[in-house]
Amino acid sequence: MKEIIINEWVGYFINKLFVFLGVFFIFFLSLVTFLGIIQNDKIQNEQKLAHEHIRAQWDGMEASNPHSAAHYGTYAFKPISVLNSIDEGISSVTGNVLRLEGHRQNDIVFSEASQSLIISKFGKLNPSLIFQFIIPLLLIFFSFNTYISERQTGRLKLMLVQGASLRKIIFSKVLSIWFIGLLLLLLTLFIQIIFNSDNINSDVIIRLSVLFLSYAFYYFILINITILLSVIFKSSTAALSLTVLTWVFWTIFFPTIMGNTTEKLSPLPTRIEFKEAMSEDRSKGIDGHNPRGERRDALEKATLERYNVDKLEDLPINFSGIVMQEDEEYGNMVWDKHFGNLYIQLEKQKNNYQLSGFINPFAALQNLSMGSAGSDMYHHLDFLNKSESYRRVFIKTLNDEYAFGGSKTGERGWKASNEFFRSVKDFNYELPTFLSFYTKYLIDIIILLFWVFFTSILVYFFTRKITV
Amino acid sequence: MIRYLNIFLFEFKHFRKSKTKVISYLVFILACAFSLFNGFELQKKHLNTIDNIQINEDESISEIITWYENGEKGPKDRSWIDVTNPYWSIRYSSTYMIKEPSKLLPLGIGQSEQYGYYQKLSIWSSPFDSDIAEEITNYERLINGNIDFSFLILFLLPLLLIILTFNINGLEKDLKFNNLISIQVGGSKKWIFYRLLFYTFLVTTTINCMIFSVAFINNVFNQELLHLILLSNLYILIFIVPFYFIIKSSDGSTSIAFKMISLWLLLCVLIPGTAHQYANFKYPVNYMTDFLDANRKETYDVFKYSKEELNTRLLEIYPNLNSTYHARDTSVNRTVVRNTMSAIVNKLNTNAIGKIEQQNNLKNNLIVSTYWYNPVSYFQNKWNAITCSDYHAYSKFRNDIQRKIDDRLELLVFECWDNKTVDLKKYNSYLKTLRQSN
Numbered sequence: 030m031k032e033i034i035i036n037e038w039v040g041y042f043i044n045k046l047f048v049f050l051g052v053f054f055i056f057f058l059s060l061v062t063f064l065g066i067i068q069n070d071k072i073q074n075e076q077k078l079a080h081e082h083i084r085a086q087w088d089g090m091e092a093s094n095p096h097s098a099a100h101y102g103t104y105a106f107k108p109i110s111v112l113n114s115i116d117e118g119i120s121s122v123t124g125n126v127l128r129l130e131g132h133r134q135n136d137i138v139f140s141e142a143s144q145s146l147i148i149s150k151f152g153k154l155n156p157s158l159i160f161q162f163i164i165p166l167l168l169i170f171f172s173f174n175t176y177i178s179e180r181q182t183g184r185l186k187l188m189l190v191q192g193a194s195l196r197k198i199i200f201s202k203v204l205s206i207w208f209i210g211l212l213l214l215l216l217t218l219f220i221q222i223i224f225n226s227d228n229i230n231s232d233v234i235i236r237l238s239v240l241f242l243s244y245a246f247y248y249f250i251l252i253n254i255t256i257l258l259s260v261i262f263k264s265s266t267a268a269l270s271l272t273v274l275t276w277v278f279w280t281i282f283f284p285t286i287m288g289n290t291t292e293k294l295s296p297l298p299t300r301i302e303f304k305e306a307m308s309e310d311r312s313k314g315i316d317g318h319n320p321r322g323e324r325r326d327a328l329e330k331a332t333l334e335r336y337n338v339d340k341l342e343d344l345p346i347n348f349s350g351i352v353m354q355e356d357e358e359y360g361n362m363v364w365d366k367h368f369g370n371l372y373i374q375l376e377k378q379k380n381n382y383q384l385s386g387f388i389n390p391f392a393a394l395q396n397l398s399m400g401s402a403g404s405d406m407y408h409h410l411d412f413l414n415k416s417e418s419y420r421r422v423f424i425k426t427l428n429d430e431y432a433f434g435g436s437k438t439g440e441r442g443w444k445a446s447n448e449f450f451r452s453v454k455d456f457n458y459e460l461p462t463f464l465s466f467y468t469k470y471l472i473d474i475i476i477l478l479f480w481v482f483f484t485s486i487l488v489y490f491f492t493r494k495i496t497v
Numbered sequence: 498m499i500r501y502l503n504i505f506l507f508e509f510k511h512f513r514k515s516k517t518k519v520i521s522y523l524v525f526i527l528a529c530a531f532s533l534f535n536g537f538e539l540q541k542k543h544l545n546t547i548d549n550i551q552i553n554e555d556e557s558i559s560e561i562i563t564w565y566e567n568g569e570k571g572p573k574d575r576s577w578i579d580v581t582n583p584y585w586s587i588r589y590s591s592t593y594m595i596k597e598p599s600k601l602l603p604l605g606i607g608q609s610e611q612y613g614y615y616q617k618l619s620i621w622s623s624p625f626d627s628d629i630a631e632e633i634t635n636y637e638r639l640i641n642g643n644i645d646f647s648f649l650i651l652f653l654l655p656l657l658l659i660i661l662t663f664n665i666n667g668l669e670k671d672l673k674f675n676n677l678i679s680i681q682v683g684g685s686k687k688w689i690f691y692r693l694l695f696y697t698f699l700v701t702t703t704i705n706c707m708i709f710s711v712a713f714i715n716n717v718f719n720q721e722l723l724h725l726i727l728l729s730n731l732y733i734l735i736f737i738v739p740f741y742f743i744i745k746s747s748d749g750s751t752s753i754a755f756k757m758i759s760l761w762l763l764l765c766v767l768i769p770g771t772a773h774q775y776a777n778f779k780y781p782v783n784y785m786t787d788f789l790d791a792n793r794k795e796t797y798d799v800f801k802y803s804k805e806e807l808n809t810r811l812l813e814i815y816p817n818l819n820s821t822y823h824a825r826d827t828s829v830n831r832t833v834v835r836n837t838m839s840a841i842v843n844k845l846n847t848n849a850i851g852k853i854e855q856q857n858n859l860k861n862n863l864i865v866s867t868y869w870y871n872p873v874s875y876f877q878n879k880w881n882a883i884t885c886s887d888y889h890a891y892s893k894f895r896n897d898i899q900r901k902i903d904d905r906l907e908l909l910v911f912e913c914w915d916n917k918t919v920d921l922k923k924y925n926s927y928l929k930t931l932r933q934s935n
Contacts, residue, residue, distance in 0.1 A: 292638055
């Protein structure tokens with residue numbers, strides 16, 4: 030087997046077209062990866078500057094009423110991951126700026142895609158575009174004729190006479206073409222590690238490994254199928270047409286069809302329905318019979334009892350701050366209910382899309398590629414959840430200061446000092462580690478392994494039955 | 498001539514007998530039908546939402562009208578509200594700005610999923626507020642695209658053409674009887690041309706029928722429709738012409754398929770992807786800090802202004818205020834200037850938005866400058882422009898929103914400064930300015 034693989038590679042190096050394509054792809058991929066890293070650094074820097082700019086405004090705030098400061102709020106800027114330069118996933122279509130303020134939870138806005146005319150339907154020229162669209166085609170073109178040409182030239186019989194089994198020959202051919210894909214993958218990862226050395230840590234290494242294995246498995250599946258079709262049809266034209274057709278279905282057609290189908294299976298509310306339902310719950314009470322007035326009266330009574338006084342004016346604290354926080358807590362419950370349901374629907378859609386991997390391994394590859402690059406929906410939802418958690422802590426800190434920071438009920442003009450505002454913790458989003466998320470991608474890994482196993486079994490089976 | 502007609506007709510027989518080609522063609526037709534169905538569904542969803550919005554707006558306006566009719570000043574549990582005062586009358590009358598979907602939307606949803614198509618306007622609104630965010634959607638579905646008719650035409654149709662045409666002259670070369678064809682037909686150029694013509698005719702007719710079906714259902718027969726038909730037919734030619742030369746000059750079907758797929762990759766994936774990367778490199782994502790500053794820090798600075806400062810700023814924005822009742826008074830009325838300070842904030846927002854739109858336009862100009870080597874993006878944006886679903890359509894919508902906000906604030910400022918009292922008749926005249934439909 031080793032000899033056949035070496036022999037195949039020697040053959041590649043003699044082939045001028047192969048050498049040309051090899052050199053071209055190595056140069057092209059290196060350039061794209063390198064430029065992607067620079068681009069990523071640029072965006073990360075812009076994000077950092079925007080974040081610092083907003084924080085500086087907060088730190089420079091003069092003595093103010095904490096509740097006014099809650100309205101003033103802050104902004105969370107969605108950072109991009111280190112590996113966003115390999116696969117930007119949904120980064121360009123999601124918003125980037127989220128206003129965090131009192132009383133309301135805003136939508137994330139200002140997506141990159143909304144800031145200009147459309148340019149590319151398949152995204153920017155980054156390594157994932159090459160890995161998902163170009164290299165598979167290159168591998169298909171290398172593999173569709175490899176068995177048939179050996180058969181037509183009589184070399185296949187010669188190798189069989191020399192003692193090699195057909196199965197070994199076929200698997201050697203699969204592996205020798207597969208190594209081309211692996212080489213290009215390794216090159217990208219190498220450049221990524223070299224030019225991103227400051228950001229490399231164990232999580233990034235794990236992510237890169239998952240990314241590498243996902244593409245490696247996918248290429249193996251694709252080469253297996255191409256060679257299998259050429260073994261079955263014994264015609265290079267038929268093998269090529271069918272493989273290209275399969276590639277088109279997998280890469281272009283199924284993702285859109287499945288995307289639409291999953292959305293129909295687990296429909297999402299319209300924005301206006303969603304907002305109306307939330308505002309109704311916010312005003313009437315989460316169970317529909319707990320109006321805000323009653324809640325406020327109950328809170329007032331409980332507070333007076335706790336401090337053992339008869340009137341709000343006698344309280345040693347500022348009751349307005351307590352009311353504000355209670356209102357926030359209630360709003361948080363409403364948010365948890367509605368956004369919880371929305372996120373469940375989105376996760377259902379994602380799960381259904383993941384299951385489509387059983388008919389389209391490209392779906393599994395896409396999920397793993399975006400997931401390992403930290404640019405998929407799970408990572409986006411994580412950002413939104415952590416931003417909301419921060420908002421709650423942020424607003425509670427301000428309300429607590431208003432309630433217990435030294436003012437009394439009715440002192441609307443009371444101001445907290447600049448030192449207090451500077452002491453409020455800033456929002457610093459940390460990308461979750463891949464291992465904390467790995468269960469979400471297990472299905473994709475299983476699907477790719479299933480396809481590797483399934484196509485290998487098919488190749489094994491057909492090479493037993495075939496007559497040369 | 499009859500000889501060439503025979504080639505044309507023979508190609509029909511060949512097509513009919515090729516299962517792969519017929520199935521591919523039928524799958525494409527089914528996909529087109531599905532995409533049109535999706536387009537109509539989206540259009541219907543938009544129209545239903547718009548209907549609901551209009552009902553809500555009518556209800557809230559009717560409630561205010563009832564207060565005037567019954568001599569009430571506002572909701573019973575909010576004694577401080579007095580709708581006979583222009584400030585409360587206008588502040589309470591939130592109205593919507595709506596972007597109606599184009600009748601051609603089923604033919605191309607373009608960038609419509611990236612933007613909101615309605616916004617509730619108040620005296621504090623701006624066209625970049627978060628309540629004009631796009632519809633709730635699955636972002637991963639968004640990057641894979643929709644089964645959208647324009648997507649099928651621009652990206653899948655060339656692949657269908659490859660499947661239909663890659664073995665023209667290729668099969669003959671594979672089987673080595675291409676010389677025989679040349680002898681029989683008298684040269685392969687016209688033979689290839691007429692065979693390709695058949696598929697061009699087949700595909701063009703199919704696409705035009707699809708477009709006409711939407712025009713018929715939505716009753717839209719206008720110049721835009723004609724442009725769309727011309728654009729789609731021209732797009733087919735963009736691929737058919739190089740395919741002709743590929744077929745003519747290649748050694749066999751494998752080589753033809755390889756070159757055709759490479760051309761598709763180049764035009765549909767690589768060149769747009771490179772242009773995209775370049776445009777983003779030059780104009781990276783805008784975090785809109787100018788707008789955020791105007792909307793937050795500068796707005797809060799305005800809140801801290803003294804009544805005299807507010808008065809001066811308002812007079813700078815609206816010099817004609819000088820002739821109003823309040824301006825003629827020697828003392829500044831704190832309530833009047835504070836009730837109208839949202840006009841100062843609007844001015845700050847407008848300035849910041851101007852900068853953002855300018856930056857976006859720079860990026861758009863760069864994109865447009867790539868069209869000469871990036872034809873697919875050209876066709877895509879032209880198509881979206883015709884179906885009113887491109888950046889410019891939404892930019893126009895934002896401008897319309899801004900104009901309506903400006904009108905609302907001008908009304909507020911002048912009515913408050915003139916110390917007007919609002920009755921039903923006056924309120925109805927306000928609605929003409931405040932509502933989109935008037």
